[in-house]
Amino acid sequence: MVLTMKHHLTKGFPKLLLSLLLVLSSLFATAQEISGDAANGKKIFKTNCAACHALDRKLIGPALSDVTERRSTEWLVRWIINNQELRESGDADAIAIFEEYNGSVMTAFPNLSESDVMDILAYTIEGDKKAAPADETGGGEIAASDEKGDNTVLLLILGGILLFLVILLARVKNTLKQVKGEPTSTIIEDTDRITRAALKNSRVLTLITIVISIVFLQQLYYGLMSVGINDEYQPEQPIKFSHKLHAGENQIDCNYCHYGARKGKHSNIPSAGVCMNCHMYVQEGPKYGKEEIAKIYAAVGWDAENSQYIEGYEQKPIKWVRIHNLPDLAYFNHSQHVTAGQIACQECHGPIEEMEEVYQYSPLTMGWCINCHRETQVKVESNDYYTEMHEKLKEKYGADAKITVEMIGGLECGKCHY
């Protein structure tokens, strides 16, 4: 803990300085050439341009960080709003760039106003200010861990004081005894004497034995009962994939990647092909940069430089570590719960959208399943499957009875074990 703290400090400080400098210098640059709102520009860029362009590298279209240096502002405005018109007007530069990119047509954006374009250009100059905020959070972490460190130190200090007090009092006692002329004894001798007396007393001995055995049995019981229960299990994954970023901040629907959950037994781990749907364009993450995304590219064989799949590449599957392991003897079907039961993923998987790294939220024990089946109401309304059954159940349990999974046989062994 202390070690990592130091590490953060030494590493974080120069970075902070550096990024501050960067931000400052880029601010000056913007002020000089183009007047636009870079923040608004970023928004427009992300929605309209990011599919084909990045600031720092070539995607489908060229890198744009220094585009204002390469082209005149006026030309850029015309090109962005309607590049085809510009080409047809016989602009040599426009035709040249069109041919350089093998005649792939850039979408025209007639809905963008000139000021919008200026905002975008401002953004291309300013770039992402992500370095700074990333380090800010880093700084925050440092502060937090400092506080935690203080607690431990405080406790240690308190302990030290207490020890000191004990020794002090013993000294005082001995001094008093010396004054009275009685024989003195050290702390160790005292402890030894008291312990011997206690051990000779059969009542104390019995009490101690009982306490020790109760503690031991209790620990044994909990120890054994927790065998095979792995809640909080959080193995290290081959890619530092963040659900917090994808499901939380970017609000990607769980079913987009885990498309099997609605349809079948398995909530499948998405294939790398699904990742590529977005990561063909999003080539850099906010936290680990290109490093983690490169692992997807290594799996599917994507050449990020040239934005194309490598021909004849031997694809390597990503070996994720399974977190939720039900024993083979229990049959669990996701679609039963997600589609028929209309249960949110979070009911069992916890606040997945807040998890940087996923851990097992629920114990996944049979007792846990059964409890839920006892309490959960079946969505009998608006599902024709249940219509007849519901009528009969109302006769049996009363018209406003809450129909739980248990009532339709959800506790029977054979429903999950076959």
Next chain:
Amino acid sequence: MAENKKYWKGIEELVDSEVVQKMRDNEFAEKLPVDEFLGDKAKLEDSSTSRRDFLKMMGFSTAAATLAACEAPIVESIPYVVAPEEIIPGIPNYYATTFSNGYDYASILVKTREGRPIKIEHNTMAGINGSANARVHASVLNLYDATRLQSPLISGKKATWSDVDSQLKKDLDSVAASGKQVVFLTSSILSPTTKKLIKEFGSQYANFKHVTYDAYSYSGKLDALKAATGKRALPIYNFQNADVIVSFGADFLGDWIGQGVSADYAKRRVPGKNMSRHLQFETNLSLTGSNADKRYKLKPSELGSALVALYNEVAKAKGVASLPGGKTALTSQIKQVAKELLKAGSKGLVVSGSNNADIEAITIGINDLLGNSGMTVDYSKRTYFRQGDDAAMKQLIADMNSGNVGALFIHNLNPVYRLANEDSFAKGLEKVSASVYFSEKNDETAQKVKYVCARHNYLESWGDAMPADGHYSLQQPLIRPLFNTRQMEDCLMAWSGKTGTYHNYLAANWQGILNGKDWQQVLHDGVFKSDTVATTTESEVTETGVAEENTEEASETSPSLNFSAQRLAKASNQGFEIQFYQKSGMGIGDLANNPWLLELPDPISRVSWDNYITISAADALEKGLNNWNESNGALNGDVVNITVNGKTIENVPVFIQPGQAHGTIGLAVGYGRSGAGKAADGVGVNAFALMNGQHNASGLSIEKAEGEHEFACVQLAHTMMGRKIVNETSLDRYLHEPPSTERGDGWNQQIVFETYKGPLGAEETNLWDDFDHETGHMWNMSIDLNLCNGCGACVIACHSENNVPVVGKEEMRKHRDMHWLRIDRYYSSDMTEEKAEEEGIGAIEKFAEMEHPAESPDVFFQPIMCQHCNHAPCETVCPVAATTHSAEGLNHMAYNRCIGTRYCANNCPYKVRRFNWFLYHDNEKNFGVNYAMNDDLGRMVLNPDVTVRSRGVMEKCSMCIQNIQYAKLEAKKAGRKLKDGDINCACESACDTGAIVFGDVNDKDSRVFKMKQDKRMYHLLEEVGTQPSVFYQTKVKNRA
């Protein structure tokens, strides 16, 4: 009285030599090296490890190891890199394809999970053979057989395909230069595209022939058809139109000419005024004979005369000249049969199952007299399941031996095994310089040829078939080839210098067949019915000049009925006769290395893992042959040596078979393999070694041999001892009498108990509280004993759906079979309650007599699975509540709760619970034959939705609860009511006669609800008050 006896350890002791003295003093003959580690006292004392320390450490490390085992292992979860669009993990996909191996043909659907084929289902869209039999159901396991050939071989050594191509090219060039024959030898090929390709391949050679030969040949039948109808092809038989069916040795419900007729037959076996009448003349007790209303036994040699007699009776009535001969012992019976046939007229049908052209000619003659063409026999449309030509084969063998054949290609046929009767084929093969064999196995023929072309399994291949005029089907691969194999057609493409794959060739050829229909749609449906396409011409059926020559020859010798009758009259009936037959599991042994099929008990004898001779009790007594049971119930029997025409097979086990004609024995083909794989090799004897092309032989000698044989027969009691197990009645009684009477003699008598409350039915007299079976579903199953013909397809389907283990012969012998669904077979006995009463026979004698089946018994089949009792005896005795009841009327079994006390099995009146005595999976050493559970490849066939049970656990039929849950879930997801028929119980969907119906009796529109109201309905052992969810429909035989 204690005596001080002295025992010598040996004669040496008597002599009392010095050596003995020494040995007596030293307990251990050799010096134990104890001193080395105990002798050195100093060293021992130096050692810091005392015995106590050692024990402590031992204890600690054991405890540590135990604790460490609690740590969950890391489970990797590996997704696709790029997921195939059509696969969603956990959801099965079904694809239509075709099974056609020259013997069986079926249009099927294959269930795949995550790309693995795991189960075969019927293709209900098919117009012909849309249902799979037991073999086709089991064929999916053969795909995962690790003993399949994994690469081509040249002269027995592993080779590459390019080696094969180049070397064979050289060989073929030299054969072509020498002008010797190039011959393609196959079993019946149904594929028009394959035939075209073979023809095109042959056109490269001046002297090319295509010879077709069927292992269990119907060449004689085809010749007779050629003579009578001008076309050498089988007609379509319409059993659903037949009022009276008379079969002369045709086992059409078992294995006949390839056309699947059991569903059509079953349509008319529903009791009522419209029920057909089925009369059977035969030698062995066959599956078809077991289902007949009346069965007559005769020797194979008497079959011809009986037919002629029948012809004469019919001819007499029709005013046609009669034939010579026709002397038969069954004159009065034949007269009766003729009367019935004449009454049915064009709705009568006579079928025969022999390879004798004369017998077939007479059969065709009788059918013509009845005028049933177009009604029950359709000559206008033909089937092509059997095309073999015995004469052409004979010619080929002669040519091979005279050295005229330069190259021989063998496909879908294992001639060295099938023609084991004479070694002329094997000898001739040695003289063929370029012999090529397309095979999945390194089998008998593979060991004798130069090139073995490792072939795809049918689930890896492209193909097509035209089983009958106007009916087409497609075959598509379900999985990438598992090994370095190539399908026969692709080999031919390469060797005839064609570019592209057979897939392209097939698609191109189909443009002509499709006539504008969409290829994708036909591929999806699997079948294609064409009315516009003209029926095939003669030249397309018989491919080559040789075949045509022979058919001409056949037509020359093809006799008028008179000649046929004369020849039949002369048939020798000297001595014992043998009838060769095919078991509904093994067939001709093409899929031999299939433990599911090997373990499937024969429907009649209930013996698995064997073939044997069947002999009547009287003949056995005369010959001093015997069957007896060991103290554990296992069956043993004598063995004999049998000789036919100078060929002998030794040590053939004897099985005493009720219903076997006197003076005859039966022997099943398809066993006695070598090189087929570890499950099949060495099981049984090769009957082909005695079979000379014909289905029977006479002049047989049987000689008792030394030793005894151990059978694996799973049924001990063969009669019902007067109990209502299979409830049986006659059509007459069914139509005219009430099922239940007050006198208690109804044909489906309800059981009534006299109680203090008055007479009460079994349902009302019980101690238990009833479950609520009104709310939600209530699953019931109806089994119609009239429609069940005992074929065993359901047993195999259950195997493959529910991961039922195979236990092997030794365990089967101990009645430890694991079949969740078994088909019990009962014989009638000559002794009945009524007879005993009439004749004043005492109880002991009566029951002793009742145990013996009659000489010509009625046979009953009864599929029995867990009856899912609503007052289940098993549930009340389970000490750990591992088996419990569901509100939906099922009896659940939680394997992981089971501790294996077996109380439940002991308390089950139906004996349907199965106990895992051993670990049948992952136990290669002891249960290696069960490769479906013991090697990595075999395990791919397992159904991932069903737990593989471990040792010490009880198991039983679950009514395919995985499919019930699946269907319910699909309905819930779609927000619709569950429809009748949504649920696919493996046995129900495997049954092509519709004998098994599963459904929800709370759904008043369901089929099962209607079946439950039927007056034939009864519960098995109703009197014990178990209230089963399974019920049976009374068996009604069409007789007075």
